[in-house]
Amino acid sequence: MTGVQPAAGATRPAGTTPPKVRRGGRSARIGAVAMVAVVAVLVYLPFMSSRGTQIDLVGLFSLVVLGTMWNLLAGYGGMISIGQQAFIGIGGYGLVYLATNLGLDPFLAVPVAAVVCGLVAWPTSYLAFRLTGGYFAIGTWVIAEVVRLLVTQVDAVGAGSGASLTAFSGLDPVFRIAYVYWMSLTIAVVVVLGVYLLMRSRTGLALTAIRDDPTAAASSGVAVDRAKRLVYVVAAAGCGLAGAMIVANTLRVQPGSIFSVDYSAMMIFIVVIGGIGTIEGPLVGAIVFYLLQDTLAELGNWYLVVVGVVAVVITLVAPKGLWGLTRGRVELFPVGYRVGPRG
Amino acid sequence: MNTVNAVVQGVLLGGLYALVAAGLSLVFGVMRIVNLAHGVLAVLAAYGSLLLGEHLGWNPFLSLLVVVPAMAALGYALQRALLDRALRGGELAPLLVTFGLAIVIQNLLLETFSADTQRLDVGAFGGASIELTDGLAIGWFPLLAAAAGVLVIAGLGQFLARTRTGRAMRATSDDQEAAQLMGIDNRRLYAVATAIALGTVAIAGVFLGSRSTFDPSAGATTLIFAFEAVVIGGLGSLWGTLLGGVVLGVAQGLGAAIDPAYGVLAGHLVFLAVLAVRPRGLLPSAVTA
């Protein structure tokens, strides 16, 4: 927990003023202003940058969404999934199928594809939740493999060779890229804010309780399974959005790449490097991962070796990640409460 | 006849799946961690055997004499250097560390050996078979591989049931703190368990690599098949795992008999079906070990 709760049953010596309980502080207010400024700049960016930059940034936004979703699962829900590529793929394929085969407007098809992901995740959770811990992790992976193998059999979306997103073909590339960029930025902002608001809600409190002590949370009346299922469904929808973003950006979907377990590796590395269990961590992790990807690109496979080693070392040495190095002094998204003297 | 053949081949393959799974179960039983690098470590062993074959001309069987102890030593060191630390970091840390390790090893293999598919060469023996009836033949090598799987699993079972260290592992699995009060050094025991797990997975890796082709990414399916064998059979039961491996192998064989593309999928679907209707597996043990 980031905040400090008053100890249960703590008594206050007579003659002192009650402590002031507050959420956030000066750093959060400064941070909020800074973030609004950053988003404003990002909104304006297509008017002053190349198409290549916009395409690159959509890649970064998808990393932000993926990291945030994986952090929601693992950092807040306590579920390690290595099968989120199932929903990335369904989101990507959903966009192509809805827009190309059913003629839906692609910008409308993106949220619809995310809803489809949520609808698939809900019954799937009943199977996956029969497993816990590491076995849950591999179970989600099997589910992703099943989805991949099934999609490979569907001729309507190009079976094993994949399909192209042709719905944008009437649009000038300049506009198409800018629209996709704005859509992706919107999705990234909505997803991050959405998780922030979720964690400030009652459900967020329940999730924190589950993460800290599942047995106690269950006996104190928190519906553990329901909260975890909600997280699983939301994370699936979020990963679906990311998948749709990726396909809208590259205009191409292939079962081998969109269902690749490498996405899970990316998500895990982003969250571990940035800092698990915080809203800010995945943001930092996504940016670091994005920069590393750029600088280490010529290293080929060594790049994943380096990132993997970094993630292992961070897990063992600094389990709270880069954001943890701030030791809670900086808090952009205040979830917990602080207790301090009044005034 | 095709069906009978598929079943027979599936049964033989199941023995190897169970062998991979046995190490996964052992580590989980003793330390309650799932080693997500388990599959890629089997592949690493296969590449080790490949190197010995290329440079020294060693037969895969002969290479086991070096690969198995080397992998066991690696397991011991890995436990001492990385996993012990990860165990102290809570529930998520061992998963994150072993997954990171899997990615690192896989990409190191990719960088060293390229993505080309490889196969270990067991010589003329690899193609020899016993003709049972017209159209049904059992290859000597798959038979030997399955027998090795059953033998190692039986040996592991005897080790856990009869030896002082095996008993200590079961005791630690039941109650780690109480086991320490009996004088059991749990850290040493963990390292021994991981060493045994990697020794057995090395055997499995070399046999799998001789039976069919592999590449650096083969660790993923190896881990998944082993996991499916464990869950189908029932957690904590070695013989259940063997049954689970056989069921998985047969499902894959029958699926592939219908259409080669359905083999792996059929295995996954049987796994999901077991998870849905019999989540404790086909042969659940009374107490999870």
Add this chain to the structure above:
Amino acid sequence: MSELTNEHSRSANATDERQRGGHVSSAPLLHVDDVDAGYGDVPALRGLTVTVAEGETLAVIGANGAGKSTLLKTIAGVLRPTRGEVRFDGRVVTALSAHQRVGSGISLCPEGRRLFPSLTVEENLQVGAYARRPGPWDLPAVYELFPLVAERRARPAANLSGGEQQAVAIGRSLMANPRLLLLDEVSLGLAPVIVRQLYAALPRITEQGTTVLVVEQDVHQAISVADRVQCLLEGRTVLEGAADRIDPAELAAAYFGVRR
């Protein structure tokens, strides 16, 4: 259940020599020296000192939360003290881990028995001998001490009654051939008649020369088996004395922390 303990005495020859020698070592076998220990910020033991001489049976009593179990865990090495030292046989063992202390002759029979449920009774006893310390206790000796345990040897430990489980737990600790046996709440959840039967085995254990530290909430039972009694309150000693000379009224006051 009546035959839980074998009432017939078994000649104790293994450690006769130690007792016959009659040499009284100047240092106590166990010396817990000015120890703070506990969980989190509030120590359960506060500057506590406990000494036990070789061959002695000490009963540590006290109400819930007095620090009795914390004391045993600190001696056994499950818990590290934040201050002070634990010396055993003249050697500082504070830094030794629990499994190393078993090797040097300290064995804790933990609260709540903590048998290994998936192992049989006999396997539980065999695991008790994991440290391979030589001494009088082996499977036949434990079976002779607790004949009922012998009858249940092939059963899974999880299938036994509470009293049977406690007998196995004590036997399992004996299998380590400890010089110092720590018994934590033997009576917990057991009927008085069973508790008496279990404690009836204690003289047979001490006559082997084993030093025993008993922690009990059942004060009368504790006093009846001990040479000396030490009463704790909030992690400190509030009363100690020879078991046969302790004043019941004074003990009751100390136990409940009533000032007189």
